[in-house]
Amino acid sequence: MANGATENLRTVALLSHSGSGKTMLGEAMFFAAGGTNRLGSTSEGTTISDYEPEEQKRTASIQTSVLPCSWRDHKINVLDTPGYADFRGEVISAVRVVEAAVIVVSAPSGVEVGTRQMWQMAEERSLPRIVFVNKLDRENADFERVMESLEEAFGRKCVPLQVPIGSEASFSGSVSLLNEGAEVPDDLQEAVEAARERLIETIAETDDELATKYLEGEPLTKEEITWGLKKGVHSGELVPVLVGAATQEIGVKELMDLIVDLLPSPADAAPVQATSLSSNEEVTVTADPTAPFAALVFKTAADPFVGKLSYFRVFSGTFKSDSQVWNVNKQEAERVAQLFVVSGKTQEAVDELVPGDIGAVAKFNSVVTGDTLTIRTDPLQLPDFQFPEPVFQMAVFPKSKADLDKMTTAVSRIVEEDPTLKVTREPDTLEMLLGGLGDTHVEVAVEKMKRKFGAEIELQTPKVAYKETVNGSSKVEYRHKKQTGGHGQFAHVMLEIAPLPRGSGFEFEQKVVGGAVPREYIPSVEKGCRKALADGVIAGYPIVDLRASLFDGSFHPVDSSGVSFEIAGGHALSDGIKLADPILLEPVMQASITVPDSDTGDVMSDLNGRRSRILGMNPNGDDTTTIEAEVPQSEMLRYATELRSQTQGRGVFTMKYDHYEAVPGHLVQRIAGQPNEDEEKV
Numbered sequence: 001m002a003n004g005a006t007e008n009l010r011t012v013a014l015l016s017h018s019g020s021g022k023t024m025l026g027e028a029m030f031f032a033a034g035g036t037n038r039l040g041s042t043s044e045g046t047t048i049s050d051y052e053p054e055e056q057k058r059t060a061s062i063q064t065s066v067l068p069c070s071w072r073d074h075k076i077n078v079l080d081t082p083g084y085a086d087f088r089g090e091v092i093s094a095v096r097v098v099e100a101a102v103i104v105v106s107a108p109s110g111v112e113v114g115t116r117q118m119w120q121m122a123e124e125r126s127l128p129r130i131v132f133v134n135k136l137d138r139e140n141a142d143f144e145r146v147m148e149s150l151e152e153a154f155g156r157k158c159v160p161l162q163v164p165i166g167s168e169a170s171f172s173g174s175v176s177l178l179n180e181g182a183e184v185p186d187d188l189q190e191a192v193e194a195a196r197e198r199l200i201e202t203i204a205e206t207d208d209e210l211a212t213k214y215l216e217g218e219p220l221t222k223e224e225i226t227w228g229l230k231k232g233v234h235s236g237e238l239v240p241v242l243v244g245a246a247t248q249e250i251g252v253k254e255l256m257d258l259i260v261d262l263l264p265s266p267a268d269a270a271p272v273q274a275t276s277l278s279s280n281e282e283v284t285v286t287a288d289p290t291a292p293f294a295a296l297v298f299k300t301a302a303d304p305f306v307g308k309l310s311y312f313r314v315f316s317g318t319f320k321s322d323s324q325v326w327n328v329n330k331q332e333a334e335r336v337a338q339l340f341v342v343s344g345k346t347q348e349a350v351d352e353l354v355p356g357d358i359g360a361v362a363k364f365n366s367v368v369t370g371d372t373l374t375i376r377t378d379p380l381q382l383p384d385f386q387f388p389e390p391v392f393q394m395a396v397f398p399k400s401k402a403d404l405d406k407m408t409t410a411v412s413r414i415v416e417e418d419p420t421l422k423v424t425r426e427p428d429t430l431e432m433l434l435g436g437l438g439d440t441h442v443e444v445a446v447e448k449m450k451r452k453f454g455a456e457i458e459l460q461t462p463k464v465a466y467k468e469t470v471n472g473s474s475k476v477e478y479r480h481k482k483q484t485g486g487h488g489q490f491a492h493v494m495l496e497i498a499p500l501p502r503g504s505g506f507e508f509e510q511k512v513v514g515g516a517v518p519r520e521y522i523p524s525v526e527k528g529c530r531k532a533l534a535d536g537v538i539a540g541y542p543i544v545d546l547r548a549s550l551f552d553g554s555f556h557p558v559d560s561s562g563v564s565f566e567i568a569g570g571h572a573l574s575d576g577i578k579l580a581d582p583i584l585l586e587p588v589m590q591a592s593i594t595v596p597d598s599d600t601g602d603v604m605s606d607l608n609g610r611r612s613r614i615l616g617m618n619p620n621g622d623d624t625t626t627i628e629a630e631v632p633q634s635e636m637l638r639y640a641t642e643l644r645s646q647t648q649g650r651g652v653f654t655m656k657y658d659h660y661e662a663v664p665g666h667l668v669q670r671i672a673g674q675p676n677e678d679e680e681k682v
Helices: 022-032 053-058 085-096 113-124 143-154 186-204 208-215 222-235 252-262 402-417 439-453 519-532 562-578 597-609 639-646 665-672
Strands: 009-016 065-071 074-080 100-106 129-134 158-160 162-165 173-176 239-243 272-276 281-285 294-301 309-316 323-327 332-336 339-343 346-350 358-362 372-374 392-398 422-426 431-436 457-460 467-470 474-482 489-499 506-510 546-554 582-596 613-619 624-632 652-662
Touching: 009 022, 009 085, 009 113, 009 252, 022 065, 022 074, 022 100, 022 129, 022 252, 053 439, 065 252, 065 339, 074 252, 085 113, 085 294, 085 439, 100 113, 100 252, 113 143, 129 143, 129 252, 143 158, 143 239, 158 186, 162 186, 162 239, 186 208, 186 222, 208 222, 222 239, 222 252, 239 252, 294 402, 346 358, 392 402, 392 439, 402 422, 402 439, 402 457, 431 439, 439 457, 467 489, 474 562, 489 519, 489 562, 506 519, 519 546, 519 562, 546 562, 582 597, 582 639, 582 665, 597 613, 597 624, 597 639, 639 652
Parallel strands: 009 074, 009 100, 100 129, 129 239, 158 239, 506 546
Antiparallel strands: 065 074, 162 173, 272 281, 294 309, 294 372, 309 358, 323 332, 323 372, 339 346, 339 358, 392 431, 392 457, 422 431, 467 582, 474 489, 489 546, 582 624, 582 652, 613 624
C-alpha cells in the first residue's frame, strides 16, 4: 500500500442515482491501482465491492464498500455507496467519514432524482466535489446535454476540465483543458478553446487577485490556474466535471490523478467538532497523529462465522493493534487484537492507522454503528449519525417452530448491522414489525437473515389495530342462573353503559345502594366486564372508551359466588354495548409529505382518495411543498412504495400515530368481514 501518512490520504464517497455506474467506476479505480488483476462486472456479479449475494442477485449495491487504492504514492479510500433510496442510511454514514465526494452522472440520463439528493447530502456536509460523467460510450450519451442539466440543477460552478473525444460507440477519451500542449482533434479545436476560456474565467472568480489579473487581460500562469482551481474546489465555489466510461476504463486514471491533485487530505479538511467528556465542552478535533485518539464507527457487518466486523474512521490520534479503546457511548472498554484494512470482503492485517484512514476491527462486544472509540483517560464524543425513521413496515413471522428461536437472534443482529431498520412489538395486534425505508429494504433484510443465520422468516402486511366503542348509552340487566347437583350458580347485575372521550380507556363505576349486590362481589363484576372488553361485538376488536356503571342487581345467599358475578358482568357488558350504538374505530396517522411542486396536485388527489384530511400546505422555498395531513393507517400501509412511484422517487414523508376515530359506515361491513388473524402473505 502507498504511503499512509495523513497528508497522503484521500477519502472519497462515490455518490449517484441508482444505475449510474458507481460500482464499476470503483472497480475500475481499484483495478487501475493494482488492487485486483481482473476487472469485474456488475452484470456478472464479480465486482470487488458488490460481494453480498443480495447485491449480485439485484445487480445493485445495497451497502457501502471500501476500496483502498494505491495511487502516485497516495492512498485513496474509495467508498462505493448504494444509489437506491431504500439504502440511504449507508450513504449517510459514508458521507460523514469522507473529505470529498465524486458525483457520478450517467451520460444518457443526465441529472436524475438521486443525483440531486446525493448532491444535497454532500452540500449539507460542505464536501468538495468532482462530477464524473460516466457511460459516454453508451447509446444516447450527450455530454452537452449533461452539462446543461448540471448547470440547471447546480449552477455554473460545474465546469468541465475535459472535452470528450467522440460520443456513444466512437467515444475514445478526452482532451484535458489543463494541459495546453495536449493534442486536440481538428473538429474539437473550437469547443476546447471555448471550454478552456470558461474554465479560466471560473477559476479567476475564486480569488480577487486572480480576478483582477484576468479582467486586466493578463494571462494566468499554469501555477495560478492550478492554485485557483484547487482553492475553488476546496471552498465549493467550483466543481470540476470529468468524462469517461468506467467499463472501458476510459477517464479512470485521470479521475484518480485529480482526486490526488485537487481534493483535500484529512489534514487539509475542515476540523471536526466533538465534546470533551472531561470538561463537557466542545473541542476541535484535528487530524494529528499525536493527539488523543478518537474514531467513529460508521458501519457494522454481522457475520455468523467471524462475528461482528466494525468499520471505523480515525479522526485523531493513531489507532494501533494490540491495544485497548474506550467505547464512549456504552461506557465500556474494548480489546483490539488486530486492525484490518478492508477491500470489499477481503481483510488485510495492519499494525496501525493514522488520522483520516479507514479500517475495521472484528469481534467488538458493545460497539455498534455511531459509537465513538477513544481513550478512557481523555474521552471525546463525536457527533452521532441522524438516520431517517422507517416509513415502511411488515409483520415478521417464523416459517416454522424451528425458526422461532433463530428469528429472535437474526432480527437483533440484522438491526445491529443496519440502524435504519427498526423492530417493534405492536401491543394491540401482538405482531413483531420490521420497519425500513422501503419494501426492498425489508425484503433484503429477510434474505440476509436466512443466509447469515438460517432463519426463514415470512412477511405479512401488518394488521391494523382497530378498536370498538359506543356512540350512545344503554341500560341492561343480565341474570346468570344455573342449577346442577349441590350448590347452583346465581348472579343478577344491572349495568348502565355510556361513552367516554377518545383515549379514556375503560371506567367501572359502582352505584349500588342498599346491598343489592354484596360488596365482596362487586370486584368480580368489574373483572367480568374487563374480560369482555377483549372481544368487540362488531368484528371482535378490543372495546375502549366507555364507562360501565353497576347500579343494581340481586344475589342468592347460597348459590351466589364471585365466579357467577364475573360471568354475569361479562355478559351484561356485551349485551349493553349492542344496545348502545356500537361503532368501529381506526387509528389515524399524522403525515408530513414533502414533494416537488410539480407533483403536488397528483399527491393531493391521491391523498383525498385515501380518506385524508388535509391540514395545510407549506411551500419550502426550494421548489418543494410539504403537505400536512391526517390519514387512516389502513390507507398508508404501502404508501412508501406508492409515493416513490408517484413522484419518481422525489417524494419523502414521515408519519406517526395521532388518534382514533370512527370508521365510515360504508366501510364497517368490509372490515368486519375480514379475518382478524390472517392477512395476505407476500
